[in-house]
Amino acid sequence: xxxxxxxxxxxxxxxxxxxxxxxxxxxxxxxxxxxxxxxxxxxxxxxxxxxxxxxxxxxxxxxxxxxxxxxxxxxxxxxxxxxxxxxxxxxxxxxxxxxxxxxxxxxxxxxxxxxxxxxxxxxxxxxxxxxxxxxxxxxxxxxxxxxxxxxxxxxxxxxxxxxxxxxxxxxxxxxxxxxxxxxxxxxxxxxxxxxxxxxxxxxxxxxxxxxxxxxxxxxxxxxxxxxxxxxxxxxxxxxxxxxxxxxxxxxxxxxxxxxxxxxxxxxxxxxxxxxxxxxxxxxxxxxxxxxxxxxxxxxxxxxxxxxxxxxxxxxxxxxxxxxxxxxxxxxxxxxxxxxxxxxxxxxxxxxxxxxxxxxxxxxxxxxxxxxxxxxxxxxxxxxxxxxxxxxxxxxxxxxxxxxxxxxxxxxxxxxxxxxxxxxxxxxxxxxxxxxxxxxxxxxxxxxxxxxxxxxxxxxxxxxxxxxxxxxxxxxxxxxxxxxxxxxxx
Ligand code: BG6
Numbered sequence: 001x002x003x004x005x006x007x008x009x010x011x012x013x014x015x016x017x018x019x020x021x022x023x024x025x026x027x028x029x030x031x032x033x034x035x036x037x038x039x040x041x042x043x044x045x046x047x048x049x050x051x052x053x054x055x056x057x058x059x060x061x062x063x064x065x066x067x068x069x070x071x072x073x074x075x076x077x078x079x080x081x082x083x084x085x086x087x088x089x090x091x092x093x094x095x096x097x098x099x100x101x102x103x104x105x106x107x108x109x110x111x112x113x114x115x116x117x118x119x120x121x122x123x124x125x126x127x128x129x130x131x132x133x134x135x136x137x138x139x140x141x142x143x144x145x146x147x148x149x150x151x152x153x154x155x156x157x158x159x160x161x162x163x164x165x166x167x168x169x170x171x172x173x174x175x176x177x178x179x180x181x182x183x184x185x186x187x188x189x190x191x192x193x194x195x196x197x198x199x200x201x202x203x204x205x206x207x208x209x210x211x212x213x214x215x216x217x218x219x220x221x222x223x224x225x226x227x228x229x230x231x232x233x234x235x236x237x238x239x240x241x242x243x244x245x246x247x248x249x250x251x252x253x254x255x256x257x258x259x260x261x262x263x264x265x266x267x268x269x270x271x272x273x274x275x276x277x278x279x280x281x282x283x284x285x286x287x288x289x290x291x292x293x294x295x296x297x298x299x300x301x302x303x304x305x306x307x308x309x310x311x312x313x314x315x316x317x318x319x320x321x322x323x324x325x326x327x328x329x330x331x332x333x334x335x336x337x338x339x340x341x342x343x344x345x346x347x348x349x350x351x352x353x354x355x356x357x358x359x360x361x362x363x364x365x366x367x368x369x370x371x372x373x374x375x376x377x378x379x380x381x382x383x384x385x386x387x388x389x390x391x392x393x394x395x396x397x398x399x400x401x402x403x404x405x406x407x408x409x410x411x412x413x414x415x416x417x418x419x420x421x422x423x424x425x426x427x428x429x430x431x432x433x434x435x436x437x438x439x440x441x442x443x444x445x446x447x448x449x450x451x452x453x454x455x456x457x458x459x460x461x462x463x464x465x466x467x468x469x470x471x472x473x474x475x476x477x478x479x480x481x482x483x484x485x486x487x488x489x
Contacts (some may be wrong), residue, residue, distance in 0.1 A: 015047075033085070127165060146232070195418070204349065218440055270319070270320040349486075
């Protein structure tokens with residue numbers, strides 16, 4: 001996957017003074033420069049509407065960079081080299097004139113990467129502007145999420161982009177695909193025959209995917225309230241994780257082979273109709289509570305909140321995949337804000353041995369689990385059963401981990417941020433880690449039916465105290481099947 005060379009280019013960041021650019025994109029580009037991965041001619045152009053002197057904006061970008069790059073990773077020579085690559089252009093993305101100025105600035109030869117860190121409603125206008133100046137042929141476009149609000153609006157955005165850019169130059173970001181451990185899922189599954197032979201309904205009883213965040217809404221109330229946790233997290237990150245766990249082995253590592261397999265999973269997701277909704281999906285909203293001993297406000301008491309909002313900040317659901325591999329294996333997904341800790345993990349629960357020979361009271365202990373931790377402390381742990389040590393223990397069993405902690409094993413290697421990997425792959429022209437149009441659309445289609453069901457039922461989110469693992473109903477969702485969420489304290 002890492003073999004193509006990085007081509008020099010101009011990287012134009014639309015929304016170049018926004019939160020994403022300042023917190024993630026500039027620091028990621030700095031790190032690529034520090035790793036020697038940016039060719040000397042690569043330039044970075046921040047584009048935004050603010051029309052103060054460019055030097056003032058460039059100085060502000062520099063300040064943010066120093067704030068967001070860990071001090072031990074700030075190397076003055078690299079910092080200066082990186083800052084010298086930066087430029088700023090003030091433009092209104094909806095006005096045609098600005099694109100001619102942009103084309104002049106880029107020059108006749110440079111390849112362009114146009115990164116859209118703006119609301120999706122302007123993607124079409126930017127694409128049209130780039131096309132009108134003749135830049136489109138040498139441009140790759142990168143689209144940030146959310147792409148639309150539902151299937152219809154995401155199609156409208158994708159069609160507006162596709163009017164000027166073919167799919168093979170369109171890179172849709174899901175930053176989870178750039179996380180080191182997420183990529184490791186592919187290596188784990190397809191480079192180890194040990195797992196692949198067990199990876200089906202004959203051997204796996206159920207799968208859990210948890211993406212818990214400790215933070216709340218962090219000044220994004222206006223945006224978040226229009227979206228909610230289903231659109232913000234399930235439609236993209238959690239369904240992508242589910243696809244990587246559930247997909248069949250691709251025939252090779254090419255972008256389309258992987259994406260074809262992911263699409264098959266999304267198409268096979270069993271619909272959840274209104275009549276099953278209350279049993280299979282739980283939506284929640286946090287109320288005031290405690291995190292790390294500090295009181296925190298509820299969702300409706302956050303800054304700029306509308307106290308009547310019924311937007312969900314938590315979703316747990318039970319999904320099924322209708323195919324031979326996964327028939328009868330539930331996938332329990334849950335994600336929420338203001339949970340006790342930041343934790344993203346996938347737990348694969350294997351079935352019990354077919355014939356049981358140990359003491360009956362130990363039976364509940366027996367099960368192998370593969371735990372894939374995405375964050376924090378990236379690593380993989382396989383829970384296996386062994387005998388307890390000691391003459392007095394008889395055949396007493398205990399469950400213990402065979403563990404691979406990435407930070408311990410690869411001590412010297414820094415784990416790159418997802419955006420570093422993703423920007424690098426765009427520069428290489430490699431689409432493996434980006435989401436194809438049909439993937440987004442199938443994911444929306446599945447989520448739209450849940451939202452329609454909630455609307456039909458007038459379903460209000462269930463309250464949960466900040467600092468807990470979600471509404472009680474989310475525990476009932478899994479205990480009804482005789483199981484529990486792994487590791488909840
Ligand atoms: C973003 C969501 O896509 O992912 C945010 O819009 C969320 O609401 C974030 O906080 C979580 O990303 P990470 O990498 O911190 O798990």
